[in-house]
Amino acid sequence: MFQASRGRRWAVVLLVPFLLGALLWASSWSAPADPPAPRHARAPRTPRPAASPDKPLRLAQASAPAQAAPAPSSPAPSVSRALPAPSPRALKLYQLGKRLGVHEPRLEDPCVAPSGATCSRTALAPFFESLDALSSREAASPTVISAFGNSLIAGDRIVDVIREELGATFGDGGRGVLAMDRLAPYGPRVRAGFARGGWEPRTLGEVKLAELPFGISGIYHRSTTTKASSRFALDREPRGTLWWLDVPRAGRLSVHADGQELARAEPQGSGQAQALPFDIPEGARHLEVVADGRGATVLGVVLQHQRPGIVLDTLGVPSADANLFLRAREDIFRTQLAERSPRLLLFILGGNEAKRLEWGRSKLAEVEEGLRTFVRRSRAAAPGSACLVVGPIDAVRGGNGPKKLAQRPYLDEVISIERQIALSEGCAFFDIFSAMGGSGSLARFVDAGLVHEDLVHPRGHGLDILGQLITDALLRSWVDAADPRRQAALAPPLQASEETR
Numbered sequence: 001m002f003q004a005s006r007g008r009r010w011a012v013v014l015l016v017p018f019l020l021g022a023l024l025w026a027s028s029w030s031a032p033a034d035p036p037a038p039r040h041a042r043a044p045r046t047p048r049p050a051a052s053p054d055k056p057l058r059l060a061q062a063s064a065p066a067q068a069a070p071a072p073s074s075p076a077p078s079v080s081r082a083l084p085a086p087s088p089r090a091l092k093l094y095q096l097g098k099r100l101g102v103h104e105p106r107l108e109d110p111c112v113a114p115s116g117a118t119c120s121r122t123a124l125a126p127f128f129e130s131l132d133a134l135s136s137r138e139a140a141s142p143t144v145i146s147a148f149g150n151s152l153i154a155g156d157r158i159v160d161v162i163r164e165e166l167g168a169t170f171g172d173g174g175r176g177v178l179a180m181d182r183l184a185p186y187g188p189r190v191r192a193g194f195a196r197g198g199w200e201p202r203t204l205g206e207v208k209l210a211e212l213p214f215g216i217s218g219i220y221h222r223s224t225t226t227k228a229s230s231r232f233a234l235d236r237e238p239r240g241t242l243w244w245l246d247v248p249r250a251g252r253l254s255v256h257a258d259g260q261e262l263a264r265a266e267p268q269g270s271g272q273a274q275a276l277p278f279d280i281p282e283g284a285r286h287l288e289v290v291a292d293g294r295g296a297t298v299l300g301v302v303l304q305h306q307r308p309g310i311v312l313d314t315l316g317v318p319s320a321d322a323n324l325f326l327r328a329r330e331d332i333f334r335t336q337l338a339e340r341s342p343r344l345l346l347f348i349l350g351g352n353e354a355k356r357l358e359w360g361r362s363k364l365a366e367v368e369e370g371l372r373t374f375v376r377r378s379r380a381a382a383p384g385s386a387c388l389v390v391g392p393i394d395a396v397r398g399g400n401g402p403k404k405l406a407q408r409p410y411l412d413e414v415i416s417i418e419r420q421i422a423l424s425e426g427c428a429f430f431d432i433f434s435a436m437g438g439s440g441s442l443a444r445f446v447d448a449g450l451v452h453e454d455l456v457h458p459r460g461h462g463l464d465i466l467g468q469l470i471t472d473a474l475l476r477s478w479v480d481a482a483d484p485r486r487q488a489a490l491a492p493p494l495q496a497s498e499e500t501r
Contacts, residue, residue, distance in 0.1 A: 079132040081482045083475055084169045089161075093468045096461055100444050101437040105473040107388065107430035109481060110423050123428045127344040127386040128478050134170040139308035142173030144340050146216070146313045146382070148325060148374075149348035150205075151457065152393075152466075153316025156188050158348070161467025163312040166474075173309030174237060177340070178301045180221035180230040180289065183318065191314050193289070193301070195221070197228030204327040205319035212245060213329035215273060215299045216336045218317035222298075223251060223291035230298075232287045234280065238306060242276040242289060243299035243336065251293020257284035273299060273332040275339065299332075302340075313340060321352040323362075323370035330377065337381035345378050345385050345427075347371075348470075350392030350414045351456070357410040364410075368417050375425050389422035390430045390470060391415045394442035396455055405443040405455070428477070435469045 086094065113121035122128075133139035147159050167173075181195035182188075183203065199221040202210040212220060221230075234257070244253055248269035255263045255278050263278035280287065289301060304311050317324070349371065356362040371389075379387060392415065395408040415433055422429035437444065442458075445451050450462030458466065 079136045081132070081135075081479045083479055087165060087168060089464070090165065090468055090472075093461065093465050096448075097465055097468075100448060100465070101441060102465065102469070103435050103437060105430070105432075105435040105469040105476065107428050107473040107477050108419070108423065109428045109477045110426070112426050122481050123426050124344075124386045124388065124474075124477060124481065126384055127474075128481055130343040131170055131478055134308050134310075137308075141306065142304060142309050142311045143170070143344075144173075144176065144311045144313065144342040145344045145346055146337065146340060146342040146378075146385075147315055147346040147348065148378070149316040149346075150320045150352050151316065151318040152351070152463070153314060153348050154183070154318050155316070155457075155463070156191055156314050157463040158467040158470070159312055159314050159316075160188075160190065161464050162471045162474075163310060165468070165471045166310045166312075169475075171307070171309030173307060173311040174235070174304030176302065176304050176311040176313040177217055177315065178232065178303060179217065179219060180298050180301070183219065193230035193232045195228070195230040197226075197291075198224035199228055199230070200224050203317050203320075204324050205317045209327060212247065212297060213273070213332055215243060215328060215332040216313075216340070217243075217300045217315055218320060218325060218328060220245065220297050220299050222247075223294055223296040226251065226293050227290065228296075229288055229290040230301075232289075232301065232303065234284050234287055234303070236282075236305075237280055237303045238282075240278055240280055240287065241302040241339075242278070243302070244274050244276060245297040245299060246270045246272050246274055247295055247297050250295035250297060251291050253296050253298070254290050254292065256288045256290065257281055258286055260284075267296070273329075273335065275336075299336075313342070316348075319352060320349075321356065321367075321370065322347075322349055322374040323366065325374050326370060326377070333377065334381040337378065340382075342382050342385045345375075345382060345387040346390070347375065347378075347387070347427075348390040350390075350418055351395060354392055354395060354408055354410045354414045357414070358408055364413060364417065367414065368421065371418060372421050372425065375421060375427065379425070387422075387425075387427035388430060388474070389418050389427050390432055391418045392433060393436060393458070393466065394433055394439065394445075396442050396446075398455060405446060407439050430470065430473050432466065432469055435473070436466065 109122045109124050111119035111121070112123050113119065130139065130143040134143060147153055152158055175191070179192045181199055181201065182192045183201050201219060201221050202212070204210070204214045204218045212222070214220060242253065242255055242263070242265065244265050246267050246269065248271065250267045252267060253265040254261055255276070257280055260281065262280065263276050265274065265276050287303070289298065353362065353367045357364065357367065375387065375389070379385065392411060395411055396405040397408050398405065411433070415431060419429045419431065442451065445458055445462045446455065450460060451458050
């Protein structure tokens with residue numbers, strides 16, 4: 001938590017560069033900035049120039065080390081790392097964040113390879129090395145982020161900000177894992193097709209466990225009518241993959257582009273998950289997946305480019321927690337995650353864990369065991385990936401009198417457990433609860449009209465701020481990690497009480 005005096009210093013630090021930047025933006029910018037890319041644009045984008053020192057650095061403001069440190073014993077990255085200039089959206093969120101009491105977003109990136117008094121490698125090094133390759137134009141393929149989470153992630157807006165902000169700086173690699181249709185008749189369709197006919201969605205977050213197994217997406221769609229289909233707009237992707245279940249007595253599946261059949265899946269009744277790759281004709285505008293009969297089951301559709309850039313797979317499931325993600329069948333989970341080959345595993349969980357602890361439906365030991373197992377299972381499937389655990393946001397419940405919106409119990413305990421697991425498992429940790437302003441921050445979001453009536457789910461710019469905080473924390477750490485001398489202060493060793501809690 002930030003102390004009050006530190007918060008006042010931070011407000012001054014934020015205000016001065018913003019005012020200077022506003023005055024100097026037009027007169028001192030050496031070259032005109034490219035016009036902002038439209039939301040969800042798919043064409044490759046030129047990386048943004050680095051921000052000038054006298055201009056605002058989004059929500060993440062640069063700060064110098066407290067004191068000089070010994071010279072590094074390992075070479076710094078060959079790529080010059082600098083925070084990109086803030087996007088127009090980031091500038092607006094920066095101003096809104098100041099009014100809401102948002103704090104400087106910094107994550108803990110522990111050293112996994114100490115070198116004397118310095119650090120030669122941190123937990124996020126695999127991801128940062130991929131960003132370096134994208135930044136230097138040496139990358140030959142996309143950098144994939146696999147983002148697991150609950151309804152906050154399933155709604156896609158938080159990760160959409162991460163996807164677009166990183167994509168504007170490092171390039172856009174495409175959409176990644178998509179669903180056959182939305183899970184409800186509302187919400188965005190960026191990660192889903194337009195379904196026709198009957199498709200029954202099932203998720204691993206349901207109270208009653210579904211009869212068929214899940215993969216990494218945590219959802220599947222099963223046809224309930226003949227000729228049920230789903231249509232996806234194409235963006236010049238050269239290849240795709242259909243993930244499907246070989247269910248006994250199920251109808252076959254076929255994939256078409258502008259009416260031309262590209263591939264066909266003939267069920268044999270093995271009960272196994274299958275991957276059906278297909279080439280997409282150049283210039284095709286629409287892809288369609290068709291179920292010839294009932295019972296055809298689709299786990300997902302993968303569409304992305306071969307070009308370098310950021311791909312973020314939205315793997316969010318409403319009502320999910322780490323233990324529910326363990327319902328995914330391990331062999332399918334491992335195979336699909338290995339196929340995606342992410343460079344960053346992003347776990348954004350904790351809100352449902354805290355609620356189930358409050359309701360007496362879970363125990364702290366179960367929460368700890370579930371998250372640790374899920375992290376380990378994911379890392380075993382993608383051993384070359386970095387990982388980042390993001391704690392839960394502030395949570396409140398309604399009341400009367402001066403404590404009309406009181407913080408929910410067990411939130412601090414869940415944050416402590418998640419931090420302990422992250423750092424002990426070699427992952428980075430981001431305390432987004434503290435970054436959004438700590439206790440009382442969600443009440444301020446409520447007063448600003450940025451939370452739904454359920455007092456649980458932020459909406460609109462409230463979600464955008466959370467996505468911007470995660471983005472800025474990653475970018476700030478990417479810059480800081482270029483100096484091995486800074487690492488000792490970024491993630492101090494766990495105390496014995498934390499290791500055994």
